[in-house]
């Protein structure tokens with residue numbers, strides 16, 4: 491009993507540490523569907539705010555056509571399958587979605603997972619062994635880092651987005667006698683909206699006979715002329731060996747992930763990838779709705795065009811208001827405040843003004859790099875954006891930031 495108590499003491503101590511370092515995460519409770527305008531709970535009830543922190547890039551999270559497709563699939567294919575894919579959890583819908591994703595991404599085959607976290611978690615270990623090398627960007631997503639940890643391949647890390655250092659890693663891996671080399675990077679890095687230099691990475695990979703893999707969670711559905719992703723944006727469509735991504739962001743935002751690539755790779759993942767073998771199949775309504783999402787974005791670029799127009803407008807307007815941003819083209823827009831305390835005060839004041847945006851500070855981002863990160867959506871109207879910019883200006887002047 492005494493031992494047990496000391497365990498709970500230890501847990502409470504850890505929680506206190508998190509609290510005192512200012513890193514305790516709280517969940518804000520939303521009482522509406524996920525949209526540009528959401529209702530959030532407040533101590534006195536609830537209020538409506540303009541939402542600038544969802545990954546709802548295309549505004550599909552509560553789109554009537556997507557909801558209708560989910561309801562249709564629920565009616566025809568049921569609520570759940572109570573099975574993993576290979577026992578009795580594969581419906582015609584799952585096969586259709588896999589082939590539609592392959593077509594969309596320019597690959598041969600695709601395997602669905604319960605989440606992109608699982609796609610990355612189950613990617614490396616089945617494909618590579620101790621004779622092999624994985625070269626990865628130092629700022630890659632946690633799920634990639636965890637996936638690589640589960641694999642016996644030798645690891646090489648390059649400085650964030652540094653092509654000379656990526657080349658150095660490939661050089662070292664070759665010199666160390668690697669059998670296969672896989673270079674893996676986020677297509678888009680979510681803290682800065684930085685878009686990976688896939689054109690340059692492809693050249694480096696070809697030079698060292700390395701494979702190139704990307705995580706497209708912040709790209710699939712909207713980046714590139716027809717929204718196919720970073721490979722389209724960077725002119726290397728059809729030249730990426732492995733693509734992982736999520737259905738939980740632009741593609742409707744429910745949940746689900748995938749890995750896409752050469753058919754033999756996907757076949758081996760179906761045999762050996764543990765999150766696929768030992769975790770439940772994706773619910774039919776998510777699958778049906780995602781097929782509808784693909785119909786919508788393949789038939790028209792209207793949503794991604796609107797998203798990109800919103801992005802251009804906001805990037806210009808917020809700078810004209812006197813704020814500094816990280817330059818770029820992605821709908822993730824970091825508004826640099828640098829000072830953590832001011833960043834927090836600004837986020838709080840913005841919420842008073844009905845603008846919901848999140849501040850990030852150390853250790854989520856480097857020291858003295860505190861920022862408010864806003865994310866554009868196709869669902870934001872011009873008026874929404876103007877209202878946000880003016881609230882930023884108002885609060886920024888009040889707090890002496892601009």
Ligand SMILES: *Cc1c(COP(=O)(O)O)cnc(C)c1O
Pocket residue numbers: 604605606607608610631633676680705707708735736737738745746747
């Ligand atoms: C969101 C995200 C994931 C996880 O996606 P889920 O489908 O929610 O598990 C993985 N990688 C990157 C880069 C992400 O941004």
